[in-house]
Amino acid sequence: MCGKRNGKKVGEWYGPGSVAHVLKDAVKQASKENIDLASLHVYVSQDCTIYNQDIFDECYSNEIQTVPWKNNLPSTSSNSFTLSPSRNRSKVITWKQLILLIPLRLGHEKLNPIYSDCLKAMLSLEWCIGIIGGRPKHSLYFVGYQDDKLIHLDPHYSQSNIEIYPTSYPMFVFNPRKLNDEEARSLRIHASPLNSLKHLHIANDTHHPQNDDETEDDGIEDFVIV
Numbered sequence: 480m481c482g483k484r485n486g487k488k489v490g491e492w493y494g495p496g497s498v499a500h501v502l503k504d505a506v507k508q509a510s511k512e513n514i515d516l517a518s519l520h521v522y523v524s525q526d527c528t529i530y531n532q533d534i535f536d537e538c539y540s541n542e543i544q545t546v547p548w549k550n551n552l553p554s555t556s557s558n559s560f561t562l563s564p565s566r567n568r569s570k571v572i573t574w575k576q577l578i579l580l581i582p583l584r585l586g587h588e589k590l591n592p593i594y595s596d597c598l599k600a601m602l603s604l605e606w607c608i609g610i611i612g613g614r615p616k617h618s619l620y621f622v623g624y625q626d627d628k629l630i631h632l633d634p635h636y637s638q639s640n641i642e643i644y645p646t647s648y649p650m651f652v653f654n655p656r657k658l659n660d661e662e663a664r665s666l667r668i669h670a671s672p673l674n675s676l677k678h679l680h681i682a683n684d685t686h687h688p689q690n691d692d693e694t695e696d697d698g699i700e701d702f703v704i705v
Contacts, residue, residue: 495612496582499523503580520575527583538575578608585612599624 493501503521510516520537522529585594601607602623610621616635623630 498611499580499582502578506578518573518575519578521578521580524579524581527581529579529581534577534579538577539573595627598629 500523503523506516506519506521510519522534522537585591585598598610602610602621611618612621613619618635619631619633621629621631
């Protein structure tokens with residue numbers, strides 16, 4: 480339904496920009512049915528521009544709460560406080576949690592190397608939850624980097640699930656097509672808050688098409704930084 484509202488048909492490929500708007504719509508609709516999502520807001524930047532006032536307007540929630548006058552004390556919560564109480568009511572301003580999505584193009588057919596250092600700096604931020612991007616039949620989710628290689632999760636590659644509670648993993652949990660033993664031993668994942676992920680793929684410079692519809696060009700055209 481969210482895709483239909485955004486002009487997408489069933490089975491049609493969703494580019495990163497389309498996914499960003501679908502996610503925003505889905506969270507907004509789900510928040511009407513799930514109270515846990517009521518404090519979450521998704522903002523999609525327009526033309527790679529973030530308008531602070533738009534974020535303030537969307538993320539500030541003004542709630543009128545009826546409380547006894549004698550108990551009308553400032554909230555101890557770190558994200559809310561009391562302003563100008565009336566006789567038996569108080570106006571509480573609450574800041575919603577924000578997921579900021581920035582659709583952008585980082586190259587024509589391949590990633591422009593000029594953006595490499597910026598991407599690594601972005602993935603190192605504590606508040607960055609990753610980058611989604613790709614092209615039809617080759618969508619990827621980037622969660623970190625090692626040296627000059629991006630670390631990504633491939634939603635098209637099915638693997639057996641592993642136990643997530645142990646603190647160490649045998650080497651076979653890594654994908655041997657993407658990571659050799661020497662690289663695995665020296666792996667230092669630069670990603671936060673996803674630095675606990677162990678089952679990762681290393682993006683190589685070469686890509687082997689799985690069918691005739693895929694091209695051998697491994698460039699990533701569109702991204703959404705989240």
